[in-house]
Amino acid sequence: MYVSRGARKASRARASAAVLGAALLLAACSTPEDPKEEGEGGTAGAGITQQPKEADPFWVNPDGNAAKQVAAYLKSGKDDQAEQIRKIAQQPTGEWIGPENPEQEARGFTEAADKAGRTALLVLYNIPHRDCGQYSQGGAADGNAYRAWIDGVAAGIGDRSTTVILEPDAVLHLVDGCTEDEFHEERYDLLTGAVEKLKSLKNTKVYLDAGNAGWGHPDQIFEPLKWAGIAKADGFSVNVSNFYSTEDSIAYGKQLSSKVGDKHFVIDTSRNGNGPYKAGDENERWCNPPGRALGETPTIKTADPLVDAYLWVKRPGESDGECKGGPKAGQWWPTYALKLARASGT
Numbered sequence: 181m182y183v184s185r186g187a188r189k190a191s192r193a194r195a196s197a198a199v200l201g202a203a204l205l206l207a208a209c210s211t212p213e214d215p216k217e218e219g220e221g222g223t224a225g226a227g228i229t230q231q232p233k234e235a236d237p238f239w240v241n242p243d244g245n246a247a248k249q250v251a252a253y254l255k256s257g258k259d260d261q262a263e264q265i266r267k268i269a270q271q272p273t274g275e276w277i278g279p280e281n282p283e284q285e286a287r288g289f290t291e292a293a294d295k296a297g298r299t300a301l302l303v304l305y306n307i308p309h310r311d312c313g314q315y316s317q318g319g320a321a322d323g324n325a326y327r328a329w330i331d332g333v334a335a336g337i338g339d340r341s342t343t344v345i346l347e348p349d350a351v352l353h354l355v356d357g358c359t360e361d362e363f364h365e366e367r368y369d370l371l372t373g374a375v376e377k378l379k380s381l382k383n384t385k386v387y388l389d390a391g392n393a394g395w396g397h398p399d400q401i402f403e404p405l406k407w408a409g410i411a412k413a414d415g416f417s418v419n420v421s422n423f424y425s426t427e428d429s430i431a432y433g434k435q436l437s438s439k440v441g442d443k444h445f446v447i448d449t450s451r452n453g454n455g456p457y458k459a460g461d462e463n464e465r466w467c468n469p470p471g472r473a474l475g476e477t478p479t480i481k482t483a484d485p486l487v488d489a490y491l492w493v494k495r496p497g498e499s500d501g502e503c504k505g506g507p508k509a510g511q512w513w514p515t516y517a518l519k520l521a522r523a524s525g526t
Contacts, residue, residue, distance in 0.1 A: 226250040228269050230296055235479050238272035238301050239293035245512040246497055264521040272478050274303040274345060274493040279320065282329050286336025299341040303493060304333060307350045307370060309363050323366050330374045339382040345389060345493050346374060348420045351408050352391045355401050372409035379412055387446050390416035393424040393432035394456060402439035415444040421494035422448065423456040423472055430484050437486055449475030450492035453524050467503040468516060473523035496520050
């Protein structure tokens with residue numbers, strides 16, 4: 181996921197990280213380092229506000245895990261740590277919709293964003309047979325359950341301004357052999373149906389996930405993207421939960437764009453400040469790699485006209501999995517969050 185390797189290894193690594201965050205993010209199960217903050221509305225003193233709309237129109241969640249951690253540190257007199265975590269808390273990040281109450285969650289996030297005059301950023305990660313039995317395995321029980329889930333998300337979004345990242349790794353795992361052949365036809369049908377449903381909404385943009393700069397070559401995925409409905413989507417996403425540089429991600433995205441009708445794309449820059457990790461076990465480089473840094477902050481003012489936005493799809497500071505001392509996938513990990521923030525400089 182984070183280094184150039186064989187398609188299968190890279191996609192798996194990527195899936196774990198991308199998705200990893202998703203599984204537990206969904207339930208908002210993480211807690212601030214200071215347990216006394218639980219249930220106390222700990223963000224009241226964090227002072228989290230929205231970013232200037234002209235450059236960054238996406239909604240900043242003032243009650244996210246990073247914001248809670250800022251409040252906890254401030255209450256404990258740890259001002260330096262609080263200001264480091266504020267680098268994360270003050271930026272808009274993806275809200276990963278859970279499997280149980282999609283309409284309620286989507287409505288909650290989009291209504292809050294709309295009230296703030298911003299666009300909600302939602303990540304949908306619930307495709308059946310998700311993640312090929314790895315850290316974030318699971319997803320909807322079957323195709324009908326997935327369609328009902330998408331219907332719920334759409335009902336929750338309504339006419340409010342929303343950007344959707346659709347199913348990290350779902351197409352990639354069809355290409356690399358990770359997802360069994362018997363599930364391919366159904367997955368293409370579910371993805372095309374999801375794109376069509378979401379694009380029927382008045383103010384929703386949809387970006388179908390398309391891998392990263394290190395997994396393989398655009399020639400391997402452009403046809404599957406077409407079968408998955410890229411023509412009706414606004415574009416595709418690159419580098420979700422990954423660490424490849426923005427420069428490499430732009431190059432990959434532009435090559436792919438030229439093969440799918442010059443579609444635009446977005447890049448996850450949440451943790452790519454120092455690029456991919458290149459030491460240790462190649463199969464473990466994707467999982468909580470040391471020495472990484474926050475990347476470019478979210479913005480629609482990018483380095484290329486084909487790039488619609490830099491986004492923080494993966495929420496910095498949430499674990500990739502139980503490796504290198506990390507907690508379960510998606511749980512808030514303040515130690516790692518501090519390292520990401522400090523490595524990014526001022």
